[in-house]
Amino acid sequence: MKVVLRNLTKKFPSRDKKNKKDVVAVDNFDFEIPDGKLIGLLGPSGCGKSTTLNLISGLEKPTDGQIFFGEDDVTRLAPEHRGIGLVFQNYALYPHLTVKQNILFPLENLKGKEKLSKGEMLEKAMEAAKLVQIDELMERKPGELSGGQQQRVAIARALVKRPRVLLLDEPLSNLDARLRLQTREEIKRIQKETGITTIFVTHDQEEAMSISDIIVVMKDGAVQQIGRPQEVYDNPANLFVAKFLGTPPINVFEGQVRDGRLYLGPDAVLPVRGAVQGAVYAGIRPEGFLLRKDGAFCCNLNGVEVMGRDISVVFAHKASLSPTIRAIVGAENLAEISADAGQVRFDLKPDKVILFDKKTGERIRVDMKA
Amino acid sequence: MSNEKMKESRPDDAAKARKVPGDNGRGALHGRKALHGRRAFQGVSWKSGFGSLKGWLYLLPAILFLGVFMVYPLIDVFVYSFEEGYNSASQTYLGTGTYNYSYVLHDPYFLQALKNTFLLVIITVPLSTGIALLISVGLNSIGPLRNLLQTIYFLPYVTNTLAVGLVFMILFKKTPYSDGLVNLLIQWFGGESVDFIDGPYWAKMFVLCFYTIWVVMPFKILILTSALSSVNQDYYRAARVDGTSKFRIFRRITLPMISPMIFYLVITGFIGAFKAYSDAVALFGTDLNGAGMNTIVGYVYDMLYGDSGGYPSYASAAAIILFAIVLTITCINLLISKKNVHY
Numbered sequence: 179m180k181v182v183l184r185n186l187t188k189k190f191p192s193r194d195k196k197n198k199k200d201v202v203a204v205d206n207f208d209f210e211i212p213d214g215k216l217i218g219l220l221g222p223s224g225c226g227k228s229t230t231l232n233l234i235s236g237l238e239k240p241t242d243g244q245i246f247f248g249e250d251d252v253t254r255l256a257p258e259h260r261g262i263g264l265v266f267q268n269y270a271l272y273p274h275l276t277v278k279q280n281i282l283f284p285l286e287n288l289k290g291k292e293k294l295s296k297g298e299m300l301e302k303a304m305e306a307a308k309l310v311q312i313d314e315l316m317e318r319k320p321g322e323l324s325g326g327q328q329q330r331v332a333i334a335r336a337l338v339k340r341p342r343v344l345l346l347d348e349p350l351s352n353l354d355a356r357l358r359l360q361t362r363e364e365i366k367r368i369q370k371e372t373g374i375t376t377i378f379v380t381h382d383q384e385e386a387m388s389i390s391d392i393i394v395v396m397k398d399g400a401v402q403q404i405g406r407p408q409e410v411y412d413n414p415a416n417l418f419v420a421k422f423l424g425t426p427p428i429n430v431f432e433g434q435v436r437d438g439r440l441y442l443g444p445d446a447v448l449p450v451r452g453a454v455q456g457a458v459y460a461g462i463r464p465e466g467f468l469l470r471k472d473g474a475f476c477c478n479l480n481g482v483e484v485m486g487r488d489i490s491v492v493f494a495h496k497a498s499l500s501p502t503i504r505a506i507v508g509a510e511n512l513a514e515i516s517a518d519a520g521q522v523r524f525d526l527k528p529d530k531v532i533l534f535d536k537k538t539g540e541r542i543r544v545d546m547k548a
Numbered sequence: 549m550s551n552e553k554m555k556e557s558r559p560d561d562a563a564k565a566r567k568v569p570g571d572n573g574r575g576a577l578h579g580r581k582a583l584h585g586r587r588a589f590q591g592v593s594w595k596s597g598f599g600s601l602k603g604w605l606y607l608l609p610a611i612l613f614l615g616v617f618m619v620y621p622l623i624d625v626f627v628y629s630f631e632e633g634y635n636s637a638s639q640t641y642l643g644t645g646t647y648n649y650s651y652v653l654h655d656p657y658f659l660q661a662l663k664n665t666f667l668l669v670i671i672t673v674p675l676s677t678g679i680a681l682l683i684s685v686g687l688n689s690i691g692p693l694r695n696l697l698q699t700i701y702f703l704p705y706v707t708n709t710l711a712v713g714l715v716f717m718i719l720f721k722k723t724p725y726s727d728g729l730v731n732l733l734i735q736w737f738g739g740e741s742v743d744f745i746d747g748p749y750w751a752k753m754f755v756l757c758f759y760t761i762w763v764v765m766p767f768k769i770l771i772l773t774s775a776l777s778s779v780n781q782d783y784y785r786a787a788r789v790d791g792t793s794k795f796r797i798f799r800r801i802t803l804p805m806i807s808p809m810i811f812y813l814v815i816t817g818f819i820g821a822f823k824a825y826s827d828a829v830a831l832f833g834t835d836l837n838g839a840g841m842n843t844i845v846g847y848v849y850d851m852l853y854g855d856s857g858g859y860p861s862y863a864s865a866a867a868i869i870l871f872a873i874v875l876t877i878t879c880i881n882l883l884i885s886k887k888n889v890h891y
């Protein structure tokens with residue numbers, strides 16, 4: 179089921195008595211979510227991603243704009259008539275009911291023509307439980323389950339009515355690091371198996387990038403960029419998106435473009451072809467540094483962190499906005515860095531260096547190939 | 549030195565302490581207290597081996613007062629109830645046995661009090677809890693005026709029992725000059741006026757129950773509204789997304805979620821209603837036996853200090869019977885709650 183959001187806007191009345199201006203939680207969200215995809219809504223807390231999810235679920239009514247599921251306009255429909263499954267951040271499993279009763283709960287609400295017999299309900303519940311692999315735990319209470327198992331029960335409960343759209347609110351935030359890895363694979367698998375259009379909200383960029391077919395980056399209620407994860411990572415639309423995606427984060431420098439060259443402090447690091455002149459922000463991904471004895475980019479070495487597969491070189495540079503800069507290089511380079519040298523030189527990979535307008539933070543597209 | 553020696557000497561002390569009680573309660577308490585004091589001063593090293601003694605020392609003031617003012621009287625009441633023909637002036641009694649119980653259980657005044665108390669309990673506990681639940685749910689689902697209404701519902705709680713009784717007298721009492729407000733209303737609707745204070749038994753019982761419910765309601769509303777508002781809203785949102793009807797949300801989610809609080813209110817409600825006394829006094833005056841509206845606690849009081857009083861043995865027996873009833877009912881409550889209360 180494709181989901182279409184047309185100029186979706188949600189304003190909340192201001193609580194501040196002096197400042198009567200409404201708070202815009204979602205600003206003119208316009209997007210067509212293709213059928214059967216896994217969509218990650220990504221942004222820092224307070225960016226409106228949860229509100230967007232609530233608008234799609236129908237728990238909140240939009241101030242303006244429309245929502246379509248397929249060809250149906252569901253903007254004015256109550257949540258229960260939209261055919262959605264919703265998984266809450268804290269799972270909201272009824273603690274006094276067993277896993278089985280929890281999964282059966284949505285089915286028992288069905289009325290009239292849709293009403294199912296006891297046997298049919300049990301069959302559907304078992305089917306959903308098998309899908310998320312909790313069919314062994316049906317008689318337990320939620321309090322006796324681990325966080326990951328509770329998460330699965332919540333997903334089973336959301337799926338048991340065969341929703342048109344599955345919505346997940348911060349599905350992994352209550353799990354520890356190891357479970358998080360496991361569960362995100364699991365969500366991807368379940369989504370693939372059922373083919374249900376799934377939208378999930380997260381503030382963790384790694385989570386969003388790793389399993390989404392499409393990510394939507396939001397800030398202050400406004401969509402910043404929509405695209406496939408790798409696309410957004412490689413070609414961020416603005417400085418915010420560039421900073422938000424990637425761990426370790428992108429390193430930002432004060433740059434100058436003069437005479438067709440990009441200068442970071444005194445170092446002329448790359449040639450620039452394009453109509454740009456003067457001060458810019460230059461973002462360099464941690465993996466964009468190449469260790470070279472005669473490299474153009476000269477920095478003060480702070481230290482080296484060994485991570486096994488890679489090493490992380492920590493250094494400082496006058497033009498950097500942050501006091502330390504991090505570069506990720508292959509572990510085979512460890513011998514080349516002498517700890518007492520105090521200085522380290524790099525060449526930069528042109529496609530990992532991104533220029534941004536200093537005032538607006540918008541991307542400046544230039545060709546920097548040597 | 550002396551940790552070893554201290555440890556050795558302690559069992560002796562304990563043995564002494566064990567020997568001392570036996571003659572009579574008060575002496576034993578004094579003896580034990582003195583022993584405690586001595587041992588505390590002997591304590592050289594507090595850290596090694598005296599940890600538990602230190603703990604007991606901290607508890608001593610509380611234990612002492614609870615012992616003197618609660619445990620000792622409780623045991624004493626039990627003892628009194630088996631002493632036949634006890635004379636409080638000379639502090640003598642004729643013998644021991646179960647005659648006091650037999651007397652109380654055959655006393656028509658006690659049987660009346662028992663009947664009144666049971667009626668009061670059976671009528672007021674379910675009704676007050678049920679109505680309080682309805683009002684709390686109502687309060688919880690309205691936005692404006694909520695605080696105002698909450699305050700109004702809570703007012704009876706901070707009002708003096710006797711003052712409330714006076715108001716009820718004005719509402720219900722029939723005097724040569726006026727029939728009372730309630731009777732005026734009854735007449736307005738074409739009914740016959742009833743004397744609620746000095747009239748037929750059912751009328752008096754009605755007023756007593758009405759009064760009791762009205763007095764106990766505020767506390768229940770307070771507890772239930774806070775219980776309701778502490779239920780995580782996500783449960784309701786989840787239920788809404790699943791299309792759960794309002795009634796089903798209440799029965800399958802709200803009720804189980806607040807069941808511990810309801811259970812607490814039912815238990816304390818039972819105990820409170822069994823101990824009812826001041827309510828009856830506020831409405832019908834101190835001659836409750838004469839009005840036929842006595843309660844078990846009222847009977848105990850009358851046996852001690854009333855016009856027919858001066859019989860601590862009968863009073864003790866009645867009090868022990870009340871205790872047995874409350875204990876039984878509470879046990880039954882606990883058994884039922886195992887199935888229906890979700891913690």
